Amino acid sequence: MARGAGMDRVGAVVVGGGAVGVAVAWQLAEAGVSDLVVAERRPTLCEEQSGRSSGVVHAGIYHVAESLKGRLCVDANARMYEFCARHGVPCSRTGKLVVAPAKGDLPALEEVWRRAAAAGVPGIRLLTRSEVTGIEPNLSVEAALEVPSTGIVDAAALVHALARLSEEKGASLLTGFEVVRVLPRAGVFEVTGRRGGGREESFEAELLVNASGLQCDVVGRMLEPDLDVRVVPMRGEYVKMSRARRKDLWLSGRNVYPVPETIDLGDDLTIAVGAHLTPTFGLGPDGRTCVGDVFTVGPEFQRAPGRGDYETGRFPAGHIVRRAARYLPTLTEGDVTLDYAGIMVHLAGHSDWVVRKSASHPNAVQLLGIESPGLTCCLELGRMVRGLLLGKD
Numbered sequence: 001m002a003r004g005a006g007m008d009r010v011g012a013v014v015v016g017g018g019a020v021g022v023a024v025a026w027q028l029a030e031a032g033v034s035d036l037v038v039a040e041r042r043p044t045l046c047e048e049q050s051g052r053s054s055g056v057v058h059a060g061i062y063h064v065a066e067s068l069k070g071r072l073c074v075d076a077n078a079r080m081y082e083f084c085a086r087h088g089v090p091c092s093r094t095g096k097l098v099v100a101p102a103k104g105d106l107p108a109l110e111e112v113w114r115r116a117a118a119a120g121v122p123g124i125r126l127l128t129r130s131e132v133t134g135i136e137p138n139l140s141v142e143a144a145l146e147v148p149s150t151g152i153v154d155a156a157a158l159v160h161a162l163a164r165l166s167e168e169k170g171a172s173l174l175t176g177f178e179v180v181r182v183l184p185r186a187g188v189f190e191v192t193g194r195r196g197g198g199r200e201e202s203f204e205a206e207l208l209v210n211a212s213g214l215q216c217d218v219v220g221r222m223l224e225p226d227l228d229v230r231v232v233p234m235r236g237e238y239v240k241m242s243r244a245r246r247k248d249l250w251l252s253g254r255n256v257y258p259v260p261e262t263i264d265l266g267d268d269l270t271i272a273v274g275a276h277l278t279p280t281f282g283l284g285p286d287g288r289t290c291v292g293d294v295f296t297v298g299p300e301f302q303r304a305p306g307r308g309d310y311e312t313g314r315f316p317a318g319h320i321v322r323r324a325a326r327y328l329p330t331l332t333e334g335d336v337t338l339d340y341a342g343i344m345v346h347l348a349g350h351s352d353w354v355v356r357k358s359a360s361h362p363n364a365v366q367l368l369g370i371e372s373p374g375l376t377c378c379l380e381l382g383r384m385v386r387g388l389l390l391g392k393d
Contacts, residue, residue, distance in 0.1 A: 010035040012207035012389075013191055015179050015219050017042070018050040019155065019375050020367060021211035022162040023382035029169035031390050033207065036171040038163070039193060041178035041215070046159040049213045050375055052310075052342025054278045054296060056255060057081070057091065057151040058373035061098070061116035061124070062273070067352045069373060070119050072384075076377040077149050083379060087161045089154060090281050090289040096150035096255035097132065099141040101326040106142060108259035113145050123148040138248055139256065141327050150255050152291070154281055155375055162378075177201075182208065182222035184361055189223075207389055208364040214307045214345045216368045223358050229368055230348040232265050233307045234272075236299025239317045239336040240280075244293040248330040253279050253291045258327060265303045268348045273372075275300050275323040296339055297324050297331075310341040344371045355381065357388055365389060 011033045014025045017040025025038045042048065057080050060073030084091035100109040109126075116124050127135075127144045163173055174193075180200070181192040192202040212219045220227045243251045257276040262269055275298050282292020300320045305312050318333045325331045347354065347369030354368035365385050374381070 007190070007202060007204050009188065009204040009206070010037050011205070012036045012209065013189070013205040014038045014209045014211055016040065016211035016213055016215075017045040017159075017163075017173065017175065018048060018211070018213050019046070019159050019162070019378040020213075020370055020381050021209075022159055022166060023378040024209050024211055024385045025166040025171050026162050026169070027382035027386040028207070028389070029166050029171045031386055033390075034170055036166070037203075037205070038166065038171060038173050039177050039179050039191070040173070040175045043176045045163055045173070045175065046156050049342065049344055050155050050159055052340055053155055053372070053375055054276070054299065055152050055155045055280070056278060056376070057093075057153050058376040059096070059116070059121050059147045059149040060119050060373070061112055061121050061145070061147055062260060063119065064115065065118045068355060069352055069377070072377045072380040073373050074119055074121055076373070076380040079379050080153065080376060081151070084153060084158065087165070089157045089161050091151060091153040092281075092291050093149065093151040094254050094279055094291060096147040096257060097127070097136065097139070098145040098147065098257045098259060099132070099139065099327045100143045100259055101141055103142050105259045109143060109145060112259060116145070116147070121147065121149065136252060136254070136256070138250060138330060139327055140329050152255070152279060152281070153375070154289075158375075179219060179222070182219070184223070187363065189361075189364070206363065208361075209385055209389075210364070210366045210368075211370070213370065214343060216345060216366070216370070220366050220368060223364055223366065224360060229354070231307075231369075232268055232346045232348050233304040234265065234270070234301050234344045234346045234371075235304035235310065235341055236301050236344060237315050237320065237341045238296045238298035238339040239320050240294055240296050240339040241331065241336045242293045243295055245335055246330070249328070249335060251277065251279075251295065255279065256327065263301050265346070268346075270346055271351070272301050275320055277324065277328065297321070297336060298339070299342065304343050307343060310343065314341065345369055346371055355384060363389070
């Protein structure tokens, strides 16, 4: 750190050590920002949203083309595969089926197809019931949308690769450091945090990026006290199964999603993708990482009691199984075991992300409500923040 007027000074601080935070840090460091710090309140990177997600590389099929999610996701999909291949991050273009389990789901499936076509998602096609049976004989559905560009990525490996690249460009990772106060002072920010709940430490930063995920409103109001956003923590809960358990559970290795549905968060409604089947990575006979036999089943969403509460009032496994059995009817509760839960940020009343310069501080950027497909779009979001702060594309 450089020395300011009685206090250490850095070129930039990125608050948040998930996929978006480290992608922003890499882009800024690549662009020449020196003495950059990533401040992460958890002891290690990737402990919250990024590390507790499905790890899906989304294609961009769900979002209105004019939305920020819609504008970024198709390009982000292709760039993610390129990045992972270049930097040795486990990633596989598995493909995906979005299925209509019943005839009443067909209009929703057609709406997904229309949005995907408008967004320019490559290779999509509608499949009849018999065509689905031909490629996934254990599914029972009325129709499906095939999406070849969807895949999976090892989220933790992605975050650590981005962190390593950032460090190689001179960035520093400050983990176990919870930012508790930000005071704008004459064109810089005095940033104060605590390590492990201990004594406070402060430094100055010339640029600041709020990429704090579930805490985006808390950090956001440190910059803008009148910031009018409300975070609703959405907990997604999973079970897992092995496709090798029985022949009637075998799946080819694709992601399988039901059509999206509306969920009630108590005082807000939102659209969720529903309990889906996602392949995970395993080791092949040669010891290399490949798509394995274990699939996660979920998430099934409910409003979390708190932003860090992953367990209170969890759904029983049978509830998630019943949701997935609508299209994989042979799945039973005896086939699954409870798996992890994750909590995703949701901005009440918003269907899109909010990414903008601070209303009162042009040297700060707010990333608010970065829910799915934030993992997929982290590289594009990093480029966007670089453009907002530095004017470099």
